[in-house]
Amino acid sequence: MRTPRWISRHLAAVRALVFFTVLLGLLYPLAITGVAQLPGLRDNANGSLIEVDGKPVGSSLIGQSFTDADGSPVKKYFQSRPSASGYDPDATAAGNLGPESIEDTLGDPALDPNSADGDGSKQALLTQVCARSKAVGELEGVDGSRPYCTADGVGAVLRVFYTDGLSGKVTRAVSVNQACPATPFLPSYEGVAVECAKFGEDYRKGVLVPVRGSAPEQPAVPADAVTASGSSLDPHISVDYAELQAERVASARGVPVDKVTALIAEHTTGRALGFMGEPAVNVLELNLALDRIQ
Template sequence: MRISSWIRQHLAALRALLVLSAITGILYPLAVFAVAQIPGLHDKADGSLVKVGDTVVGSRLIGQSFTSADGKALVQYFQSRPSAAGSAGYDPTATAASNLGPESIVDTLDADPANVKLSLLSTVCSRSKEVGDREGVDGARPFCTEDGVGAVLSVIGPRDADGQVSHPTQVVSVNQACPAVPFLGHYKGVQVQCATPGEDYSMGRIVPIFGDASVDTPVPSDAVTASGSGLDPHISPRYADLQVARIAKARNISEDQVRQLVAAHTDGRTLGFLGEPRVNVVELNLDLDQRYPFRG
């Protein structure tokens, strides 16, 4: 009886395995595939690919970098949001964020520029300066130096009960490697020094300096920070508007013509209330090339 019962149980389990395998491994995938071939869904199911003629040039769902071989922004194109996915950005096989948080404010300096690791603060500062220079606006931000790194000091000296250094013996601008001129001349009566690559200044109190830059910067946050996936093909209408003048000049067309295209590729909030309005950069640049070819 025991052997017979054991056999029945295992036969029942085997039948269940075969039936569920057929349903979930064959019938369900076939049903999903069939639904995906319905007109109106086929394009999305295949990845929302963008083609020029018979050539696939991208996807409406994945951003691209519109830069030259040396990584410089191409003046005739709208620039995408920065990406931390892969070494060159926008790598679907390496989708990821930078994983840097608000406390990432001190760079890792090295005599070899290739080994320098920027903090989140310096990354934002350098991007903001670059965008400001490219678009002809002030890219200065609070807590950033004029040369585009985090305005952070290591204040070294005896501390009081609250951890403050009231009488520092040394002050170092930790993100400005020598022979750079520190962004601040003196701090609490002590001359500020540039940082020596490889030196550890963590023994000091790390003090970010707000500076005199306005919090109302013309360079929006999506121009200097990457998305969580690193693949976002969209930018904010504010960032798109910042680039209109450069695009119009590069392509020898009016700013109104460029704004009309921006409006045509701007999506509103999902369902009318979710998220924010956004501009698809991939589709916008493709439309620009088709309507107003660049003749540089």
């Protein structure tokens, strides 16, 4: 007796389902897992964990913070680059802010910024960079100023109002990232007094004007000290950022600076494949090396 066509089709579908379930759901994962355990691949596949006294303290592939309970940098340790996720592997993500993110959202002064809901404020990328650069400069004892940043660590940005909309005579200028009663970073702009920004006012009709200021073209604080990586998990910092921190770390530990710089050189990796990227320093491995010499 010939099997009806519709039954044959269903049986073929079931056979295909079973075949691909076994192939792709069982055999393929087992094969990949087996390959991953080959010498040379095993460490990366298992997370590249670093252990001290038999206990894992981190991964050479994932960055982490070296701060105290209050979030302040621990001075005897090298600091990692900023992270948009707080180095949480379950929340890896970029900040999704680009070069046009220069105007902050002011918070409601009637709300508590430290509450669970916050005050509604939001920093633009420019202000985040400015604030980080100021903080790093203070920590390392160098000039933390950057172009387009105010002395108090926010984006130096004005909303400028003209008589003809986008041109003409300036009638008003507002430092939109400096909430009142702050003193604006510029006393005047083209003969008009600069105002501090007030919550609730609509400044969108003004033209956004970033002001470069007098900061050096090449800031003392490197770029990776003030910007987060795309994954927010980068375990490395630049050689420049590591060398900037060397004196502070050496002083906090009471060891010669040249001993610390030698460890930086020892834990510096070259460009990938010899030509991609820049030399970098693994922060966790460097800090563990420092702990071993004391």
